[in-house]
Amino acid sequence: MSPTPDRTEHRLQLPRDTDPADVLAMIRNVRPEAQADADGVIDLGDDARLIPDTSRRGGGRFTLEVPRQRDEPTQLTIGDPRGYGRAFPDGEPMGAEREALDLAWALGRRLYGAVVTDSGTRLEPHPFCERDLTVVSPHALAPESFAELIAPLAPEAELDEIPEDVSRAGYSVTVPLETGDELAVRVGRADQHSALAQVDWLRDAVDYQIVHLPVDEGEGGIEMPDAATSERWQVAYQRVGLIAGLLTETVGGYVLDAGGFLVDPADLA
CATH class of the missing domain: 3.30.310 (TATA-Binding Protein)
Structure with a gap:
């Protein structure tokens, strides 16, 4: 019909x-x-x-x-x-x-x-068009503990300066990539994710947002990237997955993609 x-x-x-x-x-x-x-x-x-x-x-x-x-x-x-x-x-x-x-x-x-x-x-969405992930956990790592955790995976990661009046659960870490891009890991109070609405500890949870920051900010508007851009996206996609996997092993919780869908930790890069 x-x-x-x-x-x-x-x-x-x-x-x-x-x-x-x-x-x-x-x-x-x-x-x-x-x-x-x-x-x-x-x-x-x-x-x-x-x-x-x-x-x-x-x-x-x-x-x-x-x-x-x-x-x-x-x-x-x-x-x-x-x-x-x-x-x-x-x-x-x-x-x-x-x-x-x-x-x-x-x-x-x-x-x-x-x-x-x-x-x-x-x-047809590009397989690496969405690279960001969020780990939602009931456990907050102190900045120094997070820096120590991520050091073997990202030895060049830098803990961003934290003002004295900022909560210990509110900080960010910059991870340089070999492609020239960066990842930002932003730690703070969790949003109210609809996929986790029935989780009883969500109100007190922490979001570990792992965000890809390409050198060219205009890449966010690309539908079909060229080969070089696709390779850089893949590097970021895989590194984001590794960090998310490391976090879930350490602090537990759930992984969400940028669209709000749950991600099985077993599927992380």
Whole structure:
């Protein structure tokens, strides 16, 4: 059935062996109220639905049905990291459609898939496009203890100057990379992460945010990097994973990616 004029459809294409239950679990990390009916159709809220393809060859394929909401055409000035500018030259999605499309794109990123928009444009996230991770732990390391912990992995790491009136759980460490880029590890009071809403110690938890700082700040707007940029992203991606893994082994807790999805520590680089 074709969508009505005020609705539209995009396609989410994941590996054929993707378990729909895993898709729902990931969605609930960021949309806890999402529900699947007896046919596997996931209600995302905001009148948006993710509908599985139940045909014999439909494994891993979903249709995102959503209200059609488009902005006026604009000329790109700050980059197009997800490719929406080229997919929607007559006006990018906004409102509920934009949020649902962002979710589908993020699922494609995490589950090695792609989104095909209603215009027929394929959006395939680069495997290292999102490099930042956050370790959420009930245990706060003092600055000196963190510096000692990370020294074998990053001997050139520098503890940033800490004002005397700043909490011992509020500090940052700069980690130079051989590529010329840097990582910043920012330690402070935890945000209220929706994926961890049921964790009883979250109110008193600490966030260890591990952030990639490329030399060229404009890289944040790149959808398809060249080979050299891709290699630098991969170095940062792997180093961020190593630091996150070291932290979880030491202070416990959970790992979240930049999209708010939980990450299995066993999958860290």
